[in-house]
Amino acid sequence: MKFDDxxxxxxYPLPILPGHTSPGRFExxxxxxxxxxxxxxxxxxxxxxxxxYKRARVFDGYxxxxxxxxGSGANCHMSSLAVCALLTRIGYAPIMQISCRDKNxxxxxxxxxxxxxxxxxxxxxxxxxxxxxxDHPQAKPxxxxxxxxxxxxxxxxxDEHRFQxxxxxxxxxxVFFGAAENPSGLPHVWRAQRLAKKIxxxxxxxxxxxxxxxxxxRAFMRHVEELGLMGKVFILAxxxxxxxxxxxxxxRKHVPGMHVPDSVVARIQGAADQAREGRNICIELxxxxxxxxxxxGVHVMAYRQEESVAEIVDRSGVLQGRAPWxxxxxxxxASQRTx
Amino acid sequence: MYGxxxxxxxxxxxxxxxxxxxxxxxxxxxxxxxxxxYERIERPVAAVEHAVKGFLFDCRMCGQCxxxxxxxxxxxNCPKSLRNGPCGGVRADGNCEVKEDMRCVWVEAxxxxxxxxxxxxxxxxxxxxxxxxQQGRSSWLRVAREKGGAP
Numbered sequence: 001m002k003f004d005d006x007x008x009x010x011x012y013p014l015p016i017l018p019g020h021t022s023p024g025r026f027e028x029x030x031x032x033x034x035x036x037x038x039x040x041x042x043x044x045x046x047x048x049x050x051x052x053y054k055r056a057r058v059f060d061g062y063x064x065x066x067x068x069x070x071g072s073g074a075n076c077h078m079s080s081l082a083v084c085a086l087l088t089r090i091g092y093a094p095i096m097q098i099s100c101r102d103k104n105x106x107x108x109x110x111x112x113x114x115x116x117x118x119x120x121x122x123x124x125x126x127x128x129x130x131x132x133x134x135d136h137p138q139a140k141p142x143x144x145x146x147x148x149x150x151x152x153x154x155x156x157x158x159d160e161h162r163f164q165x166x167x168x169x170x171x172x173x174x175v176f177f178g179a180a181e182n183p184s185g186l187p188h189v190w191r192a193q194r195l196a197k198k199i200x201x202x203x204x205x206x207x208x209x210x211x212x213x214x215x216x217x218r219a220f221m222r223h224v225e226e227l228g229l230m231g232k233v234f235i236l237a238x239x240x241x242x243x244x245x246x247x248x249x250x251x252r253k254h255v256p257g258m259h260v261p262d263s264v265v266a267r268i269q270g271a272a273d274q275a276r277e278g279r280n281i282c283i284e285l286x287x288x289x290x291x292x293x294x295x296x297g298v299h300v301m302a303y304r305q306e307e308s309v310a311e312i313v314d315r316s317g318v319l320q321g322r323a324p325w326x327x328x329x330x331x332x333x334a335s336q337r338t339x
Numbered sequence: 340m341y342g343x344x345x346x347x348x349x350x351x352x353x354x355x356x357x358x359x360x361x362x363x364x365x366x367x368x369x370x371x372x373x374x375x376x377y378e379r380i381e382r383p384v385a386a387v388e389h390a391v392k393g394f395l396f397d398c399r400m401c402g403q404c405x406x407x408x409x410x411x412x413x414x415x416n417c418p419k420s421l422r423n424g425p426c427g428g429v430r431a432d433g434n435c436e437v438k439e440d441m442r443c444v445w446v447e448a449x450x451x452x453x454x455x456x457x458x459x460x461x462x463x464x465x466x467x468x469x470x471x472x473q474q475g476r477s478s479w480l481r482v483a484r485e486k487g488g489a490p
Binding site: 100101105127128129130132133141143144145146147148149150152153164180181182185186187190193194196197200201209256257 | 418419420421422423424425426427428429430431433436437443446449462463465466467468469471
């Protein structure tokens with residue numbers, strides 16, 4: 001969608017509309033009631049900015065915002081803040097992931113201010129995976145905060161203009177804050193309660209862990225409704241293509257909180273082209289998720305298959321002809337108009 | 340001790356009732372603590388508290404005890420120090436993502452809170468960030484000072 005008040009320079013902020021907290025495109029899309037699509041960029045093991053831009057470009061025209069993971073799986077990569085700062089330079093709408101694993105409250109609050117100063121409008125507050133899961137199990141886990149206390153601190157920075165210490169800041173970060181949730185996580189009955197806590201602490205949008213089990217997601221959403229949380233938060237359901245039955249088995253075993261029903265694994269197992277079947281399942285999930293009341297979008301996570309995101313989103317039809325912003329969208333030479 | 344910790348959560352109702360009674364006693368003792376000097380008795384009381392709560396709950400002496408809001412399952416035993424509920428990585432058998440031989444302290448907390456009157460409600464309260472300066476200090480004395488000293 002094209003807004004009437006698009007900035008002349010792509011990296012510049014949009015005006016903040018009444019009732020909005022950020023000058024970003026992502027909040028605009030959600031509040032306008034469009035079904036939003038986000039994805040995840042795996043920060044490179046490199047100091048070359050071009051590696052970041054290359055990874056972002058594959059999503060052009062198909063996503064409303066790009067998450068930059070923060071040491072995902074407790075593995076070391078380029079920092080989330082730096083990836084986001086690079087992306088905002090040319091106008092992308094990044095979602096800066098903040099994990100409590102590696103930084104204490106002094107560093108995190110500094111990053112929130114710094115990120116906002118660099119034009120980052122969306123931040124996702126996470127607890128983070130334990131260090132044992134990653135490539136540096138010998139590191140010290142910090143966990144000075146947890147995701148809920150982080151949200152509370154972040155919201156106070158923005159709304160009360162204060163650090164956690166109480167000290168005033170002079171210009172507040174205009175940020176749309178989010179959190180994660182795992183509808184298939186245990187204990188199931190408490191997942192929506194935990195969501196309520198995150199909303200109470202300041203979460204405005206939620207991106208969930210992979211949802212391969214739609215009955216579980218539907219039950220979660222019913223619970224969300226029973227708790228009176230509908231309309232208080234934008235929920236984006238996590239989806240992603242499984243490359244093969246072997247990958248599915250591996251993820252089930254090794255990704256914390258990941259739940260893939262046997263029927264999904266069996267279907268991929270039985271297909272001639274397993275990767276294609278994985279994409280087909282992802283597309284069907286997106287189409288079914290779109291019909292679930294209260295779900296505002298999907299978060300497509302395609303680790304090491306990022307180039308498949310465009311095809312998946314395109315074939316699912318959830319954008320309904322809408323072209324999310326990308327560099328050059330509004331001024332492409334006629335010869336390059338392909339989609 | 341891990342076994343005793345689980346035992347304590349199974350008896351969350353009784354433990355909580357006892358704790359409430361004990362808290363009333365502590366608050367009443369405020370004038371005595373004040374006369375003795377809170378700072379002077381801090382170390383011996385903290386040592387006793389550590390021994391008792393360490394045995395019963397595997398207490399980590401965070402100094403800001405919230406056991407009655409967490410079904411008598413100490414959240415500081417969570418490897419991620421989560422004080423607001425479980426992370427997304429709880430294993431299918433209810434064990435911890437990080438320490439696979441340990442029950443998730445939050446799965447335990449939910450079971451414990453169901454046994455305490457008002458326990459489920461207490462679990463929905465947002466717990467703000469811990470004050471790391473309180474680490475190793477006595478929660479008992481803090482409660483006595485704050486509640487006993489309050490007008």
